[in-house]
Each structure stands twice: as structure tokens, then as C-alpha cells.
Amino acid sequence: MREGDDVAALRRHAHERLAARDWPAAVEACRRLLERRPADADGWFNLGYALRHAGVFEAAIDAYEQALRHGVADPAMVHVNRAAILADHLRRDDAAEAELQRALGLSPAHPHALLNLGNLHEERGRRDDAVTSYRQLLARGAGDPMAAEALARLASLQPPSHAEDPLFGQLRRMADDPRVPAATRANLCFARGRAHDALGDATAAFAAFAAGKALAHAGHRGYDPGAAQARTRQLIDAFPQPALARPQRLQPAPVFICGMFRSGSTLLEQVLAAHPDIAAAGELDLLPRMAATVLSPFPAAVAGLDDRGRDALAAEYHRALMARLPPQAAACRMVTDKRPDNVLLIGLVKQLFPQAKIIHTVRDPRDIALSVLMQHLNPRAFPWAADLQAIGHHFLEQQRLVAHWRALYPGDVLEFDYDAFVAAPERALRTLLEQLDLAWHADCLRFHRLDNTVKTASAWQVRKPLYADASGRWRRYHEQLQPLEAMLCAAGMELPDAADGQVSPALR
Template sequence: MNRPTASEAGNRLDAAHRLLGSDSAAAAALAREVVRAQPDDPRAAMVLACALRLCGDAHGAVAALDLPVRAAPEDPVLAGEWGLALVAAGDHARAIAPLRLATRAQPRLARTWQALARALRMTGAEDEAWHADAGAVAAASVDPMLAEAARAMTAGATDKAQALIERYLSLMPDDAAAIRLLGELAWRSGRQDQAIVHVTQAVALAPGFEAARVFLARMLVEADRLPEAMEQADILVARAPDEPGLVMLRASILVKLGEQDAARVIYEDLIARGTAPAAVFLNLGHVAKTLGHAGKAVEAFRGAIARAPGSGEAWWSLANLKTVRLDAGDIAAMRAALAAGARGEDAFQLHFALGKALEDAGEDAEAFAAYAQGNRLRRADLPYDARATHTRVRAHARQFDAAFFAGLEPGGVGAADPIFVVGLPRAGSTLVEQILASHSEVEGTHELPAMMMLADRLAVRARREGVSPEALVAGLSADERTALGEDYLARAGVHRRTDRPRFIDKMPNNWQHLGLIRLILPRAVIVDVRRHPMAAGFAVWKQHFARGQAFAYDLADIGHYYRDYVAQMAAFDEAVPGLVHRVVYEDLVADTDGQIRALLAALDLPFEEGCLEFWRNGRAVRTASAEQVRQPIFTDGLDRWRRFAPSLGPLEQALGPVVEAWPGTPPDWRDWLGRDI
């Protein structure tokens, strides 16, 4: 074969370079011809080495670069390709020096950083490998294709973002930054499980990708996979024990796991350092409240306010202790914060806190106005469709009727452990939980998200299969029902701390999932706690909830929600008579001894005196009623709504005959379920 001219060699080398991404064998053949003709051409050697590496001949790639690297040992381009070849050949120790040279000279080459991280990790230099991981992520993050994908995702162009990320991954299949971005795209699209899979892969590829690990920990928390979240937080804190943000992340997971004292120690340690921001004081206050340390909670919330006088969360957290009365100075300070231009969450939380302070001061008109403004602001950020709730309630009642349960085949988990306490928030469910948790056979947990998560997962599947969620749940096989029951118990088990045979799930919204509960946990018992509809509705309306409860910020929405709740419970009582034990809050206040005895009997629990002295129970309580249930029952708040009755017309109108029928069920509940709202 004739030796190619310089022009021909250049053309062949250009062709080989173009073939690297599609036909590396052909690229190697062309490059080899050029190397034979021009053995001193470093570019030809580089293209040949790259092609051989892509073909799987890593040792050949190393050999191809031997002479060029000796001739120009400080050339960062040659060094980078040589380092990639050495890593591919498993010679990690020799690869480190050339890869360091290459990354210093060309820090935007993600592949070179990735190879350096691998080489360092394989030689035991884990600390340096974490830094190299960060370099790889930083380099990938400025890649034009990934940057465009991120912009498309932010703009809501999910298909475009997906296509760009997949195109990038076709060129860089092990790029952690791109895979993490794919995870974020899945998360934003509601594909929670897939998002976790992607980000877990990103962290496995680049253990030093701290932002991805933080994101993974937060997603695992949202999915209630708390032990896994704690594993990620432990890794982060072990690497950076003095990083407040990471330490606080770990503490927040401890709180969700019920390890309140461990979290308290962390927050107190951060404060002792002298530079803690308001958020640390807030978190300490929440933990102190949960543990029943009211004085320490007040002190911590005041500490947060001192550092951030306009913090709506700090003011509301203080007001939300319920047993605390804010004074005239506090009212003036909150008004000043609002006048200074508080926005967003600060604004509506300040209005809720101001409403509480004014109500306690007897300034009812001004209190109502403050509550109304807080609700308007919150409602604007939290859309709610009362018609959608009504449609789901109607479908549930129609699907899970007496005929359905009469023909139901056996299935689910036969454990009698769970006691579901359902109803509206602020209706007395925390009091009932505290009473039951004072029994030696019952463990109090908190408002567990497990059942709602299972219901959401089934709803996603129903949409995918083109059926209603109710029809899908009704059609679950016996094995599926058992698997779901076991899944629920496993998720709930994460929050259990004792070996008591039974436990309480106090998520009030679970009344919407009674059919599912009956199917997967047929021996579970349900306690329905009710309060006068006007009292309950007003209590909900003046409460800012940390999350969820989207119905709670409009009086008419609350009334419709309560009416739906009463109707669905009536339908379920008819379908499965005797399963639900109802506790009327006002009756519990009036006849505590008799109502507690009836409750325990309904749950097949022997009477214990400790249940009558529930306020002596030192367990952690995480709801708004935490301070109230640590004292004997009082009657002060029973009729407080009547002071505001002239302004509660939208609530009363939406409730309709529910008010007149109280504490019974309105006779028109079937008609209500049968019509649109």
C-alpha cells in the first residue's frame, strides 16, 4: 500500500475522528494507517488510542500513546487520553498523574474528571475522589446540551428536556449529572419511584456528588423511606460534620423517625456555636413542643424571632402553641413586619399568628379580618377543587357498598395491630390518640402518610390502566391485597418504638380510604372523631397547616368537605355496620370516664386508669394540639366559634342540614352523594 500524502492522511484522520462515536473499529483501522505513515503525529496516535479504547482494547490504547507521551509529557490533551486508557486498562495508580494534569488544564472535560475519580477511588484516595466527583459534575453542568435540558425542564418542556438528556447520555452513558437531571425530571413529572432510581444511580456513579445525595435523601424522606434517607444523611455528615445544612438535614430525618431527643441535641449544639440562623431555633422549638417542653419551645421560637423579626413561621409557631398568649407588644411587632412588606409564606403566617393574638385579646372583628387575609393568601398558592373531592367521595360510596363487601373474597393481612383515627383536623383526634396511647397495649405514632401514599400509587396505576381508582382497588387480587397490607405495616413499622401489640395511625384524611383499609387490613379498627361542624370548621379555617389540607383555607370548601366526610362515613357505616366506633368530642368532654370506657370496650381493650390521666403521658406529640393534650380536658374552646357566628355564613350554608342533624347524620346524605356541587 502506498504511503498516503499529508493531505490524504489528514482526511483519513478526520474521517476516523468522525467515526469514533459510531464505528470505533473502522476509526481504529483508518487511524492505524495514518500512524504507520506518520508515527510521530501525536494527533493520529490519540485518535487511534481513543478508537482502541472504545473497541475494548485498553492495553493497545496505552501502547499507542507510549511514544507521544514520552515526547510531550506535559501535553494536557495527550495526558488526558493516556489517563483514560490507563484507567480502562486497570492501571489506576499510573493514571492519576496524567489525569490531574489534564483536569488542571481543561477543567470542563467531565469524562476526564470521572476517570480521575475512579482512579483515585480504586487506589484508596476517597477524599480526593469526592473532589474529583464534584469536578466531573461541575464540568457536565456547563455542557451546552445539559444546560439547555435544564432550561427546558424549568420551563415545563418535559419532552424536550427528556430528549436532550437522553441524547447526552447516549454520548456519556455514565454521567452522574445527566442521570441526576433525569431523576429531577421524573420527580417533577410525579414519577417518584423512578426519580429515586435515577438519583440513586447518579450517587453510585459519583459518591462525591453531594447535591445529588442531598436530593436523594430529601426524596426518600418524601417517600417515607426514612431509614434509607438516614443512610444518605449519615454519609453526608460523616464527610462534612461541621456543615450546618447537612447536620440539619440529618436532624430533620431524626425528627420524622421519632428520635426527638437526638435531634434536640443537634440543634442545641448548633446554637451553642453562636452562629445559628433563625431556622435552627425554629427547629429546636418544634422539637421542644413535641417533647412537651413548652417553656423551651417558647424560648426557642422567641430566639428565632429575635434573629428574623419578619419570620412568619416563627410567629405562627409561637402562636400555634395554643396555650401561649401573645401580648400587645407582639401584636405591634407582627403588624410592623406586615407593614414592612412581608411577602409569601411570611405574610400569610403572620396573618394567622396575628389573628390568634387578636382573638385571645378579644378583638374579634380584627381577628377575623386577619384570619381571612391569611386564608386568602394561602388559598391563592394552594388550589383546591371541592367538586373533585365530592366526585371521589361519591365514587367511593357507590363502589364499596354492602353488596360489595358481602361478596368479598378473603384477602389482605389479618393483623389487628392498626387503629385508624380519622376525621377532620382540629376535631379532637389528638386527644383520642393521647388517651389510647396511655394504654399499656397501644403505641401512639403520629399522622402516618403510609395509607395515603399507597392510595396515591394505586391512583397513578388506575390512570395508566384507564380505570377509576375505586374500580382498581375493588378489583385487587387476594395476593395484591396481602402485599399492600404488608407494605403498609412495613412503612408504619419504621415509626414504631415499642413492642406494644397495637398502634395508632392518626392521619385524619384516611377517612377517604376506608375501602382500601378494609381490603388490605380487614381486622383493623377505625375510630371516627367528630366535633360540632361549625366548631370544627372554624377551628380548621383559623389554622395554618404545615402541609396538605388544601380544603382548609375557604369556609365554603370546609363546609363541603365536612359534608362529604359525613356522607361517606354514613355510607360506610351502612356497608360495614359496627366497624367504625364514633367519638363525639363534646360528649368526650362532658362524660370523659364513660366515653373512654366505651372507646376501650369498642377496641376490645381492658379498661386502664392511665387512660383517664392521659395528660401525664410524656410521649412525643407532633400536632397543633400537643400542649392541649398535656393537661386535663377543658371546655374553654367548645363554643368559641359562636363569637364569630355572624361571619361564618359561607361555612354554615355549605354544611346545610349537617348542622341541624348534629350529632346525628342528616337524612339526605344519599341525595347529597347523588348530586353535583
């Protein structure tokens, strides 16, 4: 085979592995290509992309730097990708913003740079700056996907002020435009729905949410209740007994916040972040990535771990955790890892960290379901978020799993009730801090004053003082939520009546 043919074959193999999302194989294929063509700018770009998805973030940044040195065709996009790694994975927001500004210096109207910059401004609480970035994207005109995404975000930052606001028409027209990708059209529907909700029109809001979910989940694998039940059984069977105690001196100690999505986990982490003894690491992929790689197939592979293996994985996790925090975090007693779906991994958590505390956030399931319907959760990762029946089934499966974890670790799996916190903040928080063996700190109730980055859909809610509007919002949607109520009641749950807070016989 001629050398050119050999290089072409290596390039083709790398592209195949990238397309298959087989990240370790893609990294290896790109490296083999670069051994033959060390000045191949596209090869370095693809290596950076593969390394990012493989979770090797510093190396990904270095690979992108090599792509720049060797004259990659779109250097602005390289800076955008480097910014995404710095912001989303390494929590270096100043460096991320500098990368985006470099991208805009090369290409002042670069759409991905403007969109990412607007998103970063939102995460950092800079509303006016975010609006400026999104408005620049609107100039791209009707039918442009990036302009449509910017409109959806602007509608959330500057929502319509009345039912006849022409912004509703703009949102509807772009959502109906076939030139716009379905995922972006879904975001336009969700933005319209949240605007109707803010104006008190539950009927129009719920219809918009349903349209958004239909667009978001079209073409994706649907929720499989049987598979969900099998997974719950598999996890319960894999961790039938409490993990054996063993000494561990990792400091600061990790605290895991998990539960249903939209159950108050972001609010809780923000509250705890205001405590001087706690550092907040945000929503991390460390445990899920570990389960998907070194502990694959999970959970079966956990049975093969001995104490040395557990300690090695715990130390690896802790190093990666601390790398995402500023140096001063090392002086804290605790650091939070807030990821709702880590509820599936509590058995693993206790294997690695026998003394760890897990905080399970709870909330009225109707408010959870409604909030999930209002958000565009990734349909590939969260097929259960598609509709009320799927959300309800997923909720019940999680209840079953958490009951098992509580039975194994009654003193370590703590419950934080969002609705109880909203009703009596100091009382609920004092109880939790006592369970964590932490002193009371009044600034925790002034969490909205923190100057930090929040990278979830609750970014703007947690920048406000505590408000009660989201607790009991389901009452405005009582009619639309009847199928969910019937499902939960059939499973034995008691749900308070909308009128008097008592359990209605019809809901028993």
C-alpha cells in the same frame, strides 16, 4: 459525547426530576449520577432529599451521611434534614435532637436548626426550651423570614396579655412586610387571630383568620366542589360491598382514627395512648403513600388485588407501622394510626385488615370550621380549608362518604363525639373502650400527664386537663358563621341554637 458532558446531562436530569417532585425518577437519576461520580457530595445530598420524599427513610439518612463524608458545602443543613426524618418519620426524637445540636455545633446561629429545634421542643412539651430557640431567631431582625416565623410561634407560646399589648403591633407589621414570604405572613395573622380569640375579641380574631387564609391560599389551586363530589362517588362505587372476612394474625392490631381535621382526633389518640394495651403511632402517611404508589391509580387498582396481594400489603404496612414505635409497643394489643384524611381510605383499610376497627371523630361542624380557619393547613393538600363555603362543602361530602362506610361496616366504624366526651368524659370513654373490647383504665382521663411527643397543631391543648372552652366556641362567632350555618341547614342538618341548645326553626 464527552464524559463531562454526560455527567452534566445526568446532573441536569436529576435536578429536573427533583423540581418536578417525581421522587422515584429523582432517586433513579441521582443514583445514575453517583455511579459516575461516587464522591459527588451534592449528588448524595439530592439523593437523600429524594429518598425522604419517596418514603425510604433509612436509606435517606445513609445518603445524607455520604454527603457529609464527601464534604458537602453546608453540613449543618444535612444534620437538620436528618433530624427531620428522625423526628417526623421514624419517631426517634432523641436522635433528632442530637442531630440538631450537631448542626448548631457547626453553625451556632443556623436558622433552620434553631427553628426545627424549637418545633421539636414544642412537640415534646418543653415550652421554655422552645421559647429560647425562637428568641435566638428573633435577633435576625425585622424582615427576616425566620425571625418572622419565630415571632409567630412565640406569640402562640406567650400570647399578648391585653388588647394594647405591643406584640399585636409587631405581628401586624411583620405580616405586612413584603420581604416576608406569604406563608409566614399567614402564620403571623393566625397567631394574631388566636391571641384576639383568647382575649374575647371575636371580630378582630375572625378578620385576622380571614387575612391569614387569603395569604396562605393565594396562588394555589382552589377548591373544586365538582371534583370533590366525583371523588366521593368514585370511592363509593369502588367499594360497593363489605370486604370478605379472612383470618389475620397481625399483632398488635391497628386501629384507625380519622374524621374531619380539628374534630378531636389528636385528643382521642392521646387519651387512648394512656391505656396500657394501646400504643400510639401518631399521624402517619403509610396508607396515603400506598394508595399513591403501589395501588395507583387508586381506587381502581384495588379491584385487581387477590387475598395474597392483600395480605402482602397488610404485612408491609404493619412492618412500617411497628418500625415507628419503640420495641415495647409489640406487647400491646392495639396500635393507633391517627390520620384524619384516612377517612377516604376506609374501603382500603377493610380490604387489608378485615377485623380492623375505625374510629370516626365528630364534633359540631361550626367548631370544626372555626378551628380550621384558625390553622394554617397546607393549601396544596387541603384546598378545602380556604374559607367557610369550601369547608362546609368538604364536610358534607365527608358525611356522605362516612354514611356509606357505616352502612358497609356498622359494627366496625365507631363514632367518637368530641362534644359528648367533653360533657361526660368517663361515660363516653367507657362506651368506646367497650366497643374496642378493652377494660376500663382510669389513667386515660389523665392523658395530659403523658410524657410523649405530639406532632399536630393540638400539641399544647392535649397537655392540659380536659377543658370545655373549645366545645361551643362557635357561639362567640355566631354572626360570622351564618353563611356556613345556612349551607348546612339547606343540606338538611339541624344545628342547636346558641341561646338554649334547642333547634331553632330558622336553622331547620
